[in-house]
Structure formats: structure tokens, C-alpha cells
Amino acid sequence: MKYKVSMFLILITAFALNAFAQEKLTGLQIMEKVYNRPTGDDMEANLTMTLINSRGGKRVREIKQYSRDFGAVEKKIMFFVKPADVRNTSFMSWSYDDPNKDDDQWIYLPALKKVKRISSDSKSDYFMGSDFTYDDLGDRKPNEDTHRILREEKLNGEDCYVIESIPKDEDYMYSKTITWVIKDKWIGLKKEFYDEDGEYLKTLTIEKYDNIKGFLIILTTKMDNVQKNHQTVMELTDVKINIGIPANKFTERMMKRGLK
Secondary structure (H helix, E strand, C coil): CHHHHHHHHHHHHHHHHHHHHHHCCCHHHHHHHHHCCCCCCEEEEEEEEEEECCCCCEEEEEEEEEEEECCCEEEEEEEEEECHHHCCCEEEEEEECCCCCCCEEEEEECCCCEEEECCHHHCCCEHHHCCCEHHHHCCCCHHHEEEEEEEEEEECCEEEEEEEEEECCCCCCCCEEEEEEECCCCCEEEEEEECCCCCEEEEEEEEEEEEECCEEEEEEEEEEECCCCEEEEEEEEEEEECCCCCHHHCCHHHHHHCCC
């Protein structure tokens, strides 16, 4: 009888240890969950981009944004509505599931009346005077970096994993990033960027997110560039999900046409 009880305890203990091992995630697995967090098949929203300089002066830009997941590729397009000096400017990005395929990005400037493809050398340029680079606006794939868990801690009342990500490409614009990922929600609540020299460059913070139609949607983000003493706030409003946005919305022809 004692032998049977002991064997039972051993089996239970082994099962518990195995379950614990299965639940323990790696840094890569955590970042994959962030990357793959569902946000619906398509989305339409108004986007307000506020640029704040070192003196507190603000420039506000109003944008209409659309996105759709086609399975192997996710397409996004945005049209600048206000002010007049940027009206009819448009930007489009295609992000591929293929880990070996880079994002494609284009910008249309009305003064030139031409759609320009963003080259790989230009991905480090800042987008329309903001603190977001063209690369920041794309979807960086988890396999492009080496990830490790630094620690677990609370941030703004949320239980988070703190993940250090170092690019495999030594020529990448950031030497590393550190991300605070909310457990079970898989949202990067905060992300620090370090420049090519390893110096602290800027921080992205999620200031608001909400559950819309069962999807956790990030609504307000702030990028604080400490080296330039400049900030950019992005705020989504009037968010509509799964409304059947047509495929022909995401074309160069539509970029030129703009909002009609």
C-alpha cells in the first residue's frame, strides 16, 4: 500500500512539473504572441497624429486609416485629411507573414504627383515629421531578433514580462529594444529603443486600449524621443472592425485618388 501511494505521489508530482514546464514561455514565444494577437479581419478608423516640440508647441494632423488582413499579407493605407499642407498625402504598407520577406511601403506626395516606394535604406527616416520611423510603422517579425526574458514586474497595475530584443542584423537602426508585455493580453505596454551606439533613444507607451468586438485594440500611443526632446501622440477614434473593406482600397491607384 505504501508503495502504491508513493507511486501515485510521484506521478502527480511529475504531471505538475510537466504542466509547469509547458506553461513557462521563452522570450521568443512571448513576442510571437504579441505579433500574432488577433485584431480582426479589417479595420477603419480616424487617426489623430499630434507632434509636440521641445517648447510644447503642437502640430495636429488628421488621418483616415484602413487595414485588412488577407492571410499571407496584411495591408494598411492612410490618407492625410488635415491640415491643408499635407492633405491628400497617402501612405501604404504591406506586411507579409513570410519571415524572409520584408515589408513593402509606399508614399504619395501630391506636389510630386507620384507614388514613391520606400527603399530599405530609407526605413530609418522619420515619417512625416513624427518620432516614428518608416520601420516603426511596419510589423517587425519576432524571428528578426534574439529575445530573452529580463524579469517579470508590474507596470501601471499590469503584470508584465520584460523582454530584451537584440537584432540579428548588426546594421539595424536599433541596437536593442526592451518591451513590457502584458501577460495574457499580449500587448506591448511600453517599449524602449536604443540607437546604434547603444544609447537610450526613445520610448513608446500605450496610453489606452479597449475591447472592441472581442478584440483588444490599441487606441492611444505616445512616442517620446528623449534625444530630440520631441513627442508624437497617435490616437485612434471611431474604430470599426470587420466591415468588409474591399481589396482595391489598398492600391497605388487609390493612393493617388485619395478620399473622394
